[in-house]
Amino acid sequence: MAEPVVSTILTQLALLTSQELKLLWGVDKEVEKLISNFQAIQAVIEDAEYRQVKELAVRHWLDKLKEVSYDIDDVLDKWITTSKKFQMKKVENASKLWKKVSISFDCFFCKKVSLRHEIAFSIRDLKETLDTIAMEKNSFNFSPTVSTSTQLEHKITTSFIDLLEVQGRDDYKNTLINLLLIESSQAPIIHIISIVGMGGIGKTTLARIAFNDDKVNTHFDKKIWVCVSVPFVETNIAKAILESLTDVAPNVSELETMLRKIRQSLEGKKFLLVLDDVWTETPDDWKQLKNSLKCASKGSKIIMTTRKESTAKIMGATNMIPLGKLSDNESWLLFTQIAFFGKTKEKCEKFIDIGRKIVDKCKGLPLALKTLGSLLSLKSEVEEWQRALDSNLWGIDKIEAELFPTLLLSYYDLSSILKKCLSYCALFPKDYVIEKDALIKLWMAQGYLGNEEMELVGEKYFNTLVMRSFFQDFEKSEYDNNIIRCKMHDIVHDCIQSIAKNECSYIEFESPTMPQFEISTKSIRHVLIKLSSIPPYILNLKLRSLVVETERNDFTLNTSLSKKLTCLRTLALNLGWGKANLEGIKNLIHLRHFELHSITTVILSEALCDLYNLRTLDLTGCWNLRKLAQGIGKLVNLRHLLILRTFSLEYIPKGVERLSCLRTLNKFIIAGDGYNKKACTSLDCLKNLKLNQRSLELELGNVRDINALKLAYLESMKNLLDLVLRKWRHINIAFPKLKVLRFGYLTEWKEWHFETSEYTDEDSTIFETSECIDEDITIMPYLHFLSMIDCPELKAIPDQILRTPTLQHLEISDCDILRESYKTEDGRSKFSHIPKITID
Template sequence: MAEPVVAAILQQLATIIDREVREGVKLVVGVEKEVRRLSSNLSAIEAVLEDAEKKQLKDAAVKDWLAKLKEISYDMDNLVDEWNTAITKKQIASGENAPLHGKVLSSILRPCVSLAHSCFRYGIARKIKEMDERLSVIAVEKDRFNFSHIRGAEEPERLRTTSFFDESEVRGRDGEKALVLTELLSGSQSPSQPYIMSVVGMGGIGKTTLAQLVYNDKEVIRYFDRRIWVCVSDPFDEVKVAKAILQSLNGDSPNYTEFETILVKIHEAIVGNKFLLILDDVWTEDRARWEPLHHCLKCGAQGSRILVTTRKETVALMMETNYRVTLESLSEKDCWSLFGRIAFFGRRDEERESLEDVGKEIVKKCKGLPLAAKTLGSLLRFKRTREEWQSVMNSELWELEEAEKGIFPPLLLSYYDLPSTLRRCFSYCAVFPKDYKIEKDRLIKLWMAQGYIRPRGSQRVDIVAQEYFDHLAMRSFFQDFEKDEEGDIVICKMHDIVHDVAQFLTKNECLLIEVNVRGEPKLNLCFQKACHSTMILPSGAPFLVSPYDGKKLRSLLLQFIGRPSISAEALHDLFDQLTCLRALDLHDSLIEELPREIGKLRHLRFLDLSYNVKLKVLPESLCDLCNLQSLNISGCNYLKSLPCGIGKLINLRFIDNSQTVHLSFIPQGIGRLTSLQRLTMFFVTGKGKKHGASTLADLKYLNHLQGTLQIGGLGNVANVAEAKKAELLSKKYLAKLQLSFDGKEANSRMIHDSKLLEALEPPPDLKCLSIQFNEGKIVSPNWMMSLAKLKELKLIQCNNCEHLPPLGKLLSLESLVVSGIRRVKNVGIEFLGIKVDGAANNPSIVAFPNLKLLKFGYMDEWQEWDFRSH
């Protein structure tokens, strides 16, 4: 877990030195030497970190060494980020990122900035020397542990599975067994034999048990000529797997060494036979390793089957699975039965009855995971007293030594199979409470705020972050997915025991703090070294920071039970103390005022102020947060403007300002934020309004915008040339666009709005379009019919429109809403996009071929619906 932090520090150090050199700045005497030595020590430590993180499971001294390394790594990360921030602010102040009208002012400020920066570099030099001395001690200590430089040198032991088991010990899985048996014994075929089936699920969920159940079923034994069981595991050695198959077929262990020879012998043994091959515990996603064996197995008789068990959905895809079963958790009833068979074995009835209520609470911890039920059952089998059982009930699983030895190792195999960057992303999820609904978009932003996403070359950070999430989801680290209409995951959960593993890996680094109504935390652990925390406050509880002394917090996520409010004084204390924060979530906390001290949070990347319905103003000091990446002010209904200096937030990528109905002032500086990927709502202020308001031209360079963009106040645009300057056509990542022609500044609205709409041509891949309050006679710009991927279209309150466009030509359209088009009197065949020269009788022409929803409303003058051909 320390590995990604160390790697990030090395990368930042190299970048900073490069920036200083490019600026022609001579580093303080000795600093470059200290930085080189610091980097050298970090590189030496990074080389052995993977081995160290695996050895900590068995060696407390290694665990302690890693804890010290992690602490100094975070301190160094803060220092390097502070250095980087100072350089960025110097660039902003010197005018490198300022608009032209700021150049004169910046030239006056430049000498002061230069002097301040020189003093700052001396301070950095002193801190770097201190860090170097601390790290040197840790670097020396590492040598006594004899860490290996070979990645993957040590990991939890992998158990070898067999086909033998006792069916009487199995609980549940009757439904899954029936499904798999039906598919095994049916005549279903694939274009290329044999038919491949996969059982996918998290570690310990019972995949091997299900495979054993079907492998030993009497019908299966009769149906197949040959049955073969191979435990594949990792690493995937195709020669060993092939030898195991051949040994199972021939009953001996030939001393063949050539892969080709082994495959020939397998081919001879199965040709014309109907076989079942179980490949248990497959991890490899490398198709090149699988293909030779797959081709060899195609000579079996019709009806042959390969059944694969795996934790990774990507394995099932790689093997071109024809039928897949995703194994879910056991029911609580089955889990209790499995637990009770072990825990109550040999006990008297009265003893069992006295422990049942406690036992059922313990079983709830298992959350349907058979491995957990068996492990805890075995633990409690030898605990005789109720007090001992209650002790287990009141403990977190990650605190139990037995869980560390019995439950976690199989799950840790999945963890160590991940690249180091993904490990850190996974373990961060320990910051959330159990059974928490995790919003994918929010999680990705939090990862980005912590610097966990490491793109290569010109890769987009958001694309890489999405790939990270997908990798974790396809490896069974997440579950209970909720998806949008496009089939993309938007919300997920973590299984409680997977969450326990994350907590076990992070220990006191990620803490959940519950505060009672008196403002006292329910916390026995030291909070001083915590890095990430979710704090749960009930209604009426005061928000206090000082008693927790969490000065090293990098994430603070607040959750409220009820609707308490945070005072300005409490926020002042928070901003004054928790200056290491990278992520701060203050959503739905009834904040009335955001203190100017928020500008002290110089490391802050993620700020969620959403649904603070009393918040009216954002302080200008917010614009001092030059590292800020994500600002969420959605649902802040009474917020009227963004701060004028927002153009200084040059690293800002996301502004979510949806449902901010009174936000009518967007400053001109918004046009400088060329990294913006989301700006939910953009409002054009009319002439004579607040000085410094943005215009449509400020959208020109925001070509990374994606998702949804709502442009309001278009009725205030007096010049069509201004609309062309927005260059919406270049916003190729936009999926949804809403054009609202509210506002009353422009003259001759009827003609003007039509021309304005024509100038606002969107990107051709747009999926959703809404046009509102347009006063033109025809709401049909030339570009509309070129939107070949448009799925949803809304035409709302276009009061002067007399004729509907030929929307039937939009072949991808699935939803069409027409409302408030009050002057339309007739809807005829032209609406379908079909010519009236007889082509309407051509059965090959289909209007609206994909339309699923058609809705008309408030069509006051509509008299006729005539689709007859003329």
């Protein structure tokens, strides 16, 4: 996918002011030519992306375009970064008159002057390369407009079906038929039932089953089947409906005339209309046609099949049936019905074990099961079945001819930037659990989400891919039903990987010096590896993403290694309790996403704070990390600071309050005495930040100033659902929308009230007194889950909390007094209305 890179470059060029161009010593004309070439290429690149599927020469041209585009992107990003850092340096030193500062600033200025020469020469060289590529463009006769239908053919479907070839789907079939037969006075005039699912999942088959059901046949006066596909043209659909109703091809072409004839044919009649394979997302596309159908008798139904949930909603679906994959048993029956057809039971025996493995490979996708079953029905040797099992599915001609185009239709219906977001998922191995928020941050690092409100854009893109059936096996939050994690179907993954194979790669094998496969192209930009060390040939690639997942290993990013990874936008290290040495981090000037997971020992160098472009710093699980870089306030573009499970972390540097772009800080430590000059000692440090997160862990140090503990300073966190309080002795409630509240390790906490009136340090314990609170007042009216862990001195949970009507689960562990009180009849009566109670 070259289009997003081209768009990024044009945006960067627009950011360069005329003054900055003059500083590049005479390359303003070259920059003008770059802009002209990229604009011309951008106009036809969509056609090139489509044509590369069938034309090898176009694919090679796009590869060359991507190579030079990435190189230009790196050069421009380096120049913009240096310019911004230079401006920051001027502001920092504006009021400092010391000679030492002046010398330091002069050195920085000299480096910038030297960099201008370097960038000017690079732009000239790259401009010449782009000139050649732009000239080659003309030989392909690309079109500035293109339609998916000109490149990939949509199969025309009919209503005919051999029911002997159908396995499973009984629940779905019964649901659909019941919806068709049900009569209700509350039903709308046009009752639309949508079947939604990925390509090849069996939507059309299910519609055919219902269309040909005996009860359905007798229930409707008229039945009509129309294959819609792309584009959605009302005149074509009206013509198909009219032909089905009259059994004669209409000799009129005017939409008005056809709609009048349809009304005449359907008036007062109960009809069933199937619109198969609908793709449109424009409500007006079928507004007139829909209105013409309202003349029919009440009880008329429309079945619509689509891959896009958004289409179902736009078309006005009354009911939606999300079609899932076949069960293991249904998959086996469907496969064997085709693959074993005509074979005796004895001949089938030798294929059963390997056949089950092949069925597993299809992951419940009916089209894949049918295609492979049909292919293998002609194979009589076990070795031939084994080759089908061992091969990549896209290496099998029959699969490529029948299944691959079906899935490609969904891919090429996406916008160019959504194609890029989806193809990036080829970085992950099959069956990989994809964390939604983590994926959005990875997209952000690659520049796919623009520059403003990136998280909202990423959420929108993710939901679009969900609604278009690219993801499955969703894990949702029990509190607000938002998707947290998902997977990609293996065969969809194969399809996406085949598209992105020249850009994304997953590598896993025993020895880094003896790979099981050879990287055949230098155009790979994103790599996920599961190795004990980075193989040498990886360093010859101009990587933009390097994700390392390994067990109990050490990683050293020395200066020599970092200079070979200078193009990185993402560096993610999950070392399984290994150690990390990051002395060379300062060379990764383009880095946007830096992730250290589950690392035993790591010391964050102050050089980290020179990474001007950093958007995400994820230190989750670095349990031995004692200090963050003190100059963290210099990371002015940082949006996400993730530090959960950093149990040894002593404090949050005071500079965090200067991070105006920060959207997530999922753990905050209120430091006590001894850190006053360099640490955040009050929640006041967060009050001006625009944090927009769903969970927060607050840890309390040895704080003596009660005003430092006011949770009201966090009132701007409107989306907070989950609050964890650790080592607290004072509880003040300030979140009326909170759904999850966890208390942990509050060993000296005795009383829980809501209004603080005095403070005492007797036994190092903060006590609270309060005036009587009206019994009708409910605190935290949306609370769903309350957890109390290791609060042995706490005497009671306030009635205002316990009577929260939404409270579904109360967890009490290592809370001696609370546990004992629950044993009494009075104590049990206070908890009796809560559906789930866990007491350890």
